[in-house]
Amino acid sequence: MTASSPSTVASDVCMSLQDVTISYGSFEAVKNVYMDLPKGKVTAFIGPSGCGKSTVLRALNRMNDLIPGCSLKGRVIFDQHDLYDKRVDPVEVRRRIGMVFQKPNPFPKSIYENIAFGARINGYKGDMDELVERSLRKAAVWDECKDKLKESGFSLSGGQQQRLCIARAIATEPEVILMDEPCSALDPISTLKIEETMHELKRSYTIMIVTHNMQQAVRVADMTAFFNAEAVEGGTGKVGYLVEFNETENIFNSPNQQSTLDYVSGRFG
Amino acid sequence: MRSAPPIDAFTLRRRPPQEKLIDIGFRQLTLVLAASVGIILLAIFLTVFSGAREAMATFGFKFLTTSAWDPVNEQYGALIAIYGTLVTAILSLLIAIPIGLGTAIFITEDLLPSKLREAIGLMVELLAAIPSVVLGLWAIFVMEPAIRPFLNLLHTTLGWTPFFSTAPQGSGTAPAILILVVMVLPIITAISRDALNQVPIELRQGAYGVGTTRWGAIFNVILPAAVSSIMGGVMLSLGRAMGETMAVTMIIGNSLNFSVSLLAPGNTIASMLANQFGEADGIQVSALMYAAVVLMVLTFVVNVLAQWIVRRLSLRY
């Protein structure tokens, strides 16, 4: 288990969560998470609904700032900075830690502009046409898009829209890409394509993905974190916590905890 | 113990004929009531058009391009009023759009605690509820004296342009424009606020996710997504501003002489109707009806355009 509390962060660690507790108002959604997310790997967050895995993911690039009343205790270390330090600019954080959302959400702009927008505001000075093509190729959606770059992003199918959103995220060349159940709104074929895209992407990026689909975690992830939720005494709802974090193989074949075994073997959740 | 109901109490029975009659009658009644909208609309158009026929035959399209309004010689042209209607409505919108849109953004984004934002929204809505005649009274006795020094300044510094070439003299086009701003501001704010609130949260997150700032997201993603509803609201306000009567009548000066200067008294179709209709007779009534036709056509076109914009230009998201 890596649930220890290192005061210094090893060089192969991309992000380090140190005793992170996230609350909505006075209600604690997820509690006391310790985790060292390794660089250059795909880490999957799995667990039953309401265990706080999406909440933790969104905390990694300060997306939770957009939710009124959401607060975080503890430290999230990235590039030797605590992301929740008062001096840190959340905009800067999101430029280096990109995100792909559950529902495809292209901007109301052309396909070309969807990609170029993020790059431009990030101060990109190079050849924009080249960047758009490269990003769309990396996201494996170039063939479908190349003849209609001037058309609205909404003219694409759901799966294509989601890959457009992935292309949008990688166009800004972030160091980390967060994916919040990126395939939950898609059909199996689109899902497969996006998983192929992820295999390509992990050569250049650190990826963290929340998924409901355990097979998907096995297929794409090097590391897997299993979250669970338990009712607290006197509380109104369930509080999420990190049960186990290890190589994907270990989580699915020889987990240390009984509840992990129960979950991955389909006995609950 | 009550005795059991007689056996035939629930046997299949025919609905009494009067029940069927009520059913059919009620349906026909509501049909007629719904049709009354069309009938009233048609009646308004027919009444005003037929009233205007005499003036239309006498003055033709010259009515729209000449500015004589001379009851003694029975010569009528509505140019002053048409010009005044368009100028006051358009200029007031040009001022109200940035203010209304800025307010709407301010109360939909998380710049303030939500209680305070709701309070501002409520106050803007209450401003819309204040009767226009009360705003006119306020404009005469409070607003106009208060802005007079400012208008004087405009005249002394910009008097070389035709738009400020006359000395302010109490009522005039400029104060009318300002009171119109107060009246259309709540409409623009309310519609923009609804439009911004309808932009899905996912789009907002997407914008923040690639690392935009708040205003980067607003200008590049949120406003483009809401633009069709906002444009529709702007057109609706334009129609309202053109037809607005009381406050404008009380402060614009109801001049029958043409002047380009915004500081001089002017006139609008609606205020001309309010001032003269009650006392007019003969062909003057018909000339006023002709002006009313012009106003109706203007507001009709603008309102239909507003609905068309909202329906046709709305983005899928």
Add this chain to the structure above:
Amino acid sequence: MSLSTPPPINHFTERLTLHYDPGLKRNRFNQVANAIAAFFAALAVVPLFLVLIYVLIQGGRLISLQLLTDLPPAPGLEGGGIGNAIIGTIVVTLIASLIAIPVGVGGGVYLSEYAQNGWFSKFVRFGNDVLAGVPSIISGVFVYSLIVATRVFFDQSFSAMAGGIALSVLMLPTVIKTTYEGLLLVPQEMRMGAYGVGASRFVTITQITLPAAFTPIATGVVLGIARAAGETAPLIFTALFSPFWPEGLFHPIATMSVLIFNFAIMPYEAQNELAWAASFVLVIMILGANLLARWISHASRS
């Protein structure tokens, strides 16, 4: 152990620190834009306060029992009140409501419960939007030509009835729209349930559907009445004005809104003061109705 190859060339030069830098162009721009939006919001709220303060002070200080119950003075004389105008506003608004509410609710019921979204219902809804956009002064011109000039009511020209009808033309679109939209919110299951126990269309609508949509309809109707009570333009040459107590529905009648208009432009101090006093009464009534509407829709939600 590093499987990762960092992005080949980094085109993004601005990545130096994660710290918030207030001097950055984008952050300065944000600050300026925040300030401008706040300034505009303040500008939008200021007129309400200025109008309310003046109406409350200028009008409120004049309020007395005598003012609320006396007739206006003759030009040049002091004192007097706005009693006839208060009654007149109530009478005219009541006439308008008695016409517009049944017609509007009935029309809304047809659109939502009977119409099959065919050309007729599309036409009526389009016409309703057009009617809502017709300038209020046009409604006055219309009723003047139709009723006042033709003297259809007992050979009377200007009358409270004509004024009420002119106002009802303005109220009608609001009532139809709120009824229609309120009924659309009633779940289909509720109608099915009523049909399922053998209720007729009429019984279902009057006893199940309409009561279920009461809140949105009532809210819209109250707002419509409040707007009508403050309207002036349709009344100037339909209800006209009268310095006396109301003589009947078919005679000219004083209303607060027309009183404000007439007295505001008179060169007499006493008349100007009565205009402020009438504004006070009118604004209190209208803001009260608005808060009532808000309370109706709020009370039902919680």
